[in-house]
Amino acid sequence: xxxxxxxxxxxxxxxxxxxxxxxxxxxxxxxxxxxxxxxxxxxxxxxxxxxxxxxxxxxxxxxxxxxxxxxxxxxxxxxxxxxxxxxxxxxxxxxxxxxxxxxxxxxxxxxxxxxxxxxxxxxxxxxxxxxxxxxxxxxxxxxxxxxxxxxxxxxxxxxxxxxxxxxxxxxxxxxxxxxxxxxxxxxxxxxxxxxxxxxxxxxxxxxxxxxxxxxxxxxxxxxxxxxxxxxxxxxxxxxxxxxxxxxxxxxxxxxxxxxxxxxxxxxxxxxxxxxxxxxxxxxxxxxxxxxxxxxxxxxxxxxxxxxxxxxxxxxxxxxxxxxxxxxxxxxxxxxxxxxxxxxxxxxxxxxxxxxxxxxxxxxxxxxxxxxxxxxxxxxxxxxxxxxxxxxxxxxxxxxxxxxxxxxxxxxxxxxxxxxxxxxxxxxxxxxxxxxxxxxxxxxxxxxxxxxxxxxxxxxxxxxxxxxxxxxxxxxxxxxxxxxxxxxxxxxxxxxxxxxxxxxxxxxxxxxxxxxxxxx
Amino acid sequence: xxxxxxxxxxxxxxxxxxxxxxxxxxxxxxxxxxxxxxxxxxxxxxxxxxxxxxxxxxxxxxxxxxxxxxxxxxxxxxxxxxxxxxxxxxxxxxxxxxx
Numbered sequence: 001x002x003x004x005x006x007x008x009x010x011x012x013x014x015x016x017x018x019x020x021x022x023x024x025x026x027x028x029x030x031x032x033x034x035x036x037x038x039x040x041x042x043x044x045x046x047x048x049x050x051x052x053x054x055x056x057x058x059x060x061x062x063x064x065x066x067x068x069x070x071x072x073x074x075x076x077x078x079x080x081x082x083x084x085x086x087x088x089x090x091x092x093x094x095x096x097x098x099x100x101x102x103x104x105x106x107x108x109x110x111x112x113x114x115x116x117x118x119x120x121x122x123x124x125x126x127x128x129x130x131x132x133x134x135x136x137x138x139x140x141x142x143x144x145x146x147x148x149x150x151x152x153x154x155x156x157x158x159x160x161x162x163x164x165x166x167x168x169x170x171x172x173x174x175x176x177x178x179x180x181x182x183x184x185x186x187x188x189x190x191x192x193x194x195x196x197x198x199x200x201x202x203x204x205x206x207x208x209x210x211x212x213x214x215x216x217x218x219x220x221x222x223x224x225x226x227x228x229x230x231x232x233x234x235x236x237x238x239x240x241x242x243x244x245x246x247x248x249x250x251x252x253x254x255x256x257x258x259x260x261x262x263x264x265x266x267x268x269x270x271x272x273x274x275x276x277x278x279x280x281x282x283x284x285x286x287x288x289x290x291x292x293x294x295x296x297x298x299x300x301x302x303x304x305x306x307x308x309x310x311x312x313x314x315x316x317x318x319x320x321x322x323x324x325x326x327x328x329x330x331x332x333x334x335x336x337x338x339x340x341x342x343x344x345x346x347x348x349x350x351x352x353x354x355x356x357x358x359x360x361x362x363x364x365x366x367x368x369x370x371x372x373x374x375x376x377x378x379x380x381x382x383x384x385x386x387x388x389x390x391x392x393x394x395x396x397x398x399x400x401x402x403x404x405x406x407x408x409x410x411x412x413x414x415x416x417x418x419x420x421x422x423x424x425x426x427x428x429x430x431x432x433x434x435x436x437x438x439x440x441x442x443x444x445x446x447x448x449x450x451x452x453x454x455x456x457x458x459x460x461x462x463x464x465x466x467x468x469x470x471x472x473x474x475x476x477x478x479x480x481x482x483x484x485x486x487x488x489x490x491x492x493x494x495x496x497x498x499x500x501x502x503x504x505x506x507x508x509x510x511x512x513x514x515x516x517x518x519x
Numbered sequence: 520x521x522x523x524x525x526x527x528x529x530x531x532x533x534x535x536x537x538x539x540x541x542x543x544x545x546x547x548x549x550x551x552x553x554x555x556x557x558x559x560x561x562x563x564x565x566x567x568x569x570x571x572x573x574x575x576x577x578x579x580x581x582x583x584x585x586x587x588x589x590x591x592x593x594x595x596x597x598x599x600x601x602x603x604x605x606x607x608x609x610x611x612x613x614x615x616x617x618x
Contacts, residue, residue, distance in 0.1 A: 392554055392557050393557075394556060422533055422553070422554070423534070423557075423586035423587065424557075483588070484558075484588060485561050485589065488559075488560060490556050517559055519560065
C-alpha cells in the first residue's frame with residue numbers, strides 16, 4: 001500500500017493493526033493502555049544486590065533463549081558494556097534466538113554483527129545503525145527485518161507493549177550496592193542517562209553495570225534501585241576517549257559558518273523569536289554553529305531562551321552560563337564539558353528521559369513545546385522528505401535519533417546541509433529512504449540558497465518581509481544535479497531488511513536488501 | 520595514442536580519482552568507486568569517452584574513484600595517458616585532443 005509520503009509498503013507487514021503512514025498528527029487523541037513490567041518483591045532487608053559477574057546477574061534475572069535484552073548508547077563509540085553482555089549471553093551461556101532493543105547500534109557493538117550473521121541474534125530494534133552491523137543487515141543476512149524507531153518512537157512502542165524488554169543491561173558511571181545509579185560520579189562519566197531511564201521502568205529486570213561503586217545512597221539518582229535486580233562491577237564501562245570529545249568545537253569552516261548565519265537569520269525573522277522561545281539543535285558542523293549566531297541576535301533583542309532540548313554540548317551550556325538559557329533538558333551529552341555541567345547545575349540543567357523528550361504516546365513530550373529545531377540531513381528531496389538512515393549505496397549507516405520527533409513537534413523545523421557532499425547530491429528528487437516526512441519539515445538552508453516548504457506560506461511571508469531570499473526547492477535540486485550529474489536509481493532485491501517506523505507507530509518506509517552493482 | 524609504460528594520475532583524496540594506465544590489449548577497464556551505485560555508469564562513460572578522444576585503443580586502465588566530478592575524471596585520465604607516453608613534460612596537444 002502506498003503511504004502518505006508515496007512509499008510502497010508491502011501488505012504482509014500490515015498485520016496486527018499496523019498501518020502505513022497517514023500524515024502528521026494522525027493518532028492524536030487516541031487512547032492507549034500502557035504495558036507494564038513484572039517486578040519482583042524484595043520484602044526482606046537486604047545488604048546489597050552485587051553479583052560477582054555479568055553471568056551471575058544474568059542467571060539471577062532468568063536470562064533465556066528468545067528473550068529481549070536492551071542497553072543504552074550514551075557511551076557512543078566508547079561503549080564496552082553492550083558487547084561485554086552479548087558475549088556472556090552468547091559465548092558463556094550459549095543462548096540463542098535473542099532479540100535486541102537498543103537505542104542505537106554502532107561500531108562499539110560490531111560483535112553483534114557476527115551474532116546476527118550466525119542467526120543467534122534474530123531480531124533487532126534500534127534508532128541508529130552504523131558500522132558492520134549496517135552492512136550485515138543491508139546484505140540481507142537476517143531473516144526478520146530490523147525495526148528502526150526514533151528516540152520518541154522507542155518509548156512509545158515500549159509503553160504500548162509492542163516491545164517488551166526482559167532484561168535491561170544499563171551502564172552507569174556510578175552506582176551504590178543496591179543499584180541507585182547515575183551517569184556522573186565515577187571514572188567514566190558520560191552525563192545524562194536519558195536513554196536508559198525509561199527502560200528501567202518497563203523492563204522486567206534491570207542490571208546495572210558500573211566501574212565505580214560508591215557508598216549507599218547514590219542519590220539523587222537517574223536509575224532507582226526500586227527497578228534494579230543486580231549490580232555488577234567491571235574494570236571499565238567504556239573507553240573515555242571515545243565516550244565523548246573534550247569539547248564539541250564550533251566549526252571554522254567558512255561555508256558552514258555562512259549556512260549557520262543564514263539559519264540564525266531565518267530564526268530571527270519568525271514571530272517565535274521572542275522572550276522565552278525554545279530551541280533544539282544537533283551537533284553537526286553548521287547546526288552547532290547556529291548557537292554562536294543566535295547568541296548575537298538574543299543579546300541584540302534582549303531575550304532569553306526558556307529551554308534548550310535534546311543532545312547537549314558545551315556550546316549550549318555556555319549560553320546558559322551567560323544567562324541566555326533558563327533550562328537545559330538533556331537526553332545525552334556530546335562532550336565532557338556538557339556532562340560536567342549537568343552535574344554542577346542540578347536545578348537548571350535537567351536530565352530527561354526519551355519518553356518525556358519525544359514520545360508521541362504520552363500527554364506531554366517536550367518536543368511539542370519546541371519553537372525551533374535545527375537538524376542536518378544525508379538527503380532531502382523536493383517534497384522535503386529527509387533521509388538520515390541510508391547512504392547513497394543504500395546501506396544502513398545512520399540514525400534518526402530524535403530527528404522525526406523534534407521535526408514533528410517544533411513550530412519551525414530547519415534543515416541545514418550543504419547542497420552536495422563530494423559527488424552526492426544532498427538535495428535530490430527522491431530520498432533513498434524517508435526517515436522524517438516532508439510534512440514536518442519547514443525550511444531548508446544550503447550553501448547555495450534557502451527554500452521554504454510551500455505548505456508554510458506564513459514562513460514565506462516572514463522571510464519576504466525580512467528581505468531574506470529564498471527559492472523553490474526544485475531550483476536547489478537542479479543546481480545540485482548540474483554540479484554532480486543526476487544519480488542513477490539504486491537497485492534492490494525484494495527482501496525487506498528494515499522497517500522505518502514513523503514516531504506514531506505507522507510505517508513510513510522500508511529498506512530493502514542492496515543489489516550488488518554490475519555495469 | 521600508444522600506452523608505452525605504466526603511469527598514474529590523481530590521488531585517493533575525497534572528491535578525487537586515481538587513474539593508472541598500463542600497456543594492454545584492447546581496453547581493459549576496472550572501476551572502484553565510493554559512489555558506484557549511483558554514478559558507476561556515468562564514470563565509466565566519462566573514462567571511455569576520454570580514452571576514445573585520445574585514440575587510445577590498447578590499455579589496461581585501473582580507476583579508484585572517491586566521488587570525483589566528471590571534469591576531474593576526464594582530466595586525470597588524460598594526464599595518466601600523456602604521462603604513459605612521455606607527453607606530459609612538453610608538447611601537450613592543446614586544442615587538439617584536449618578539450
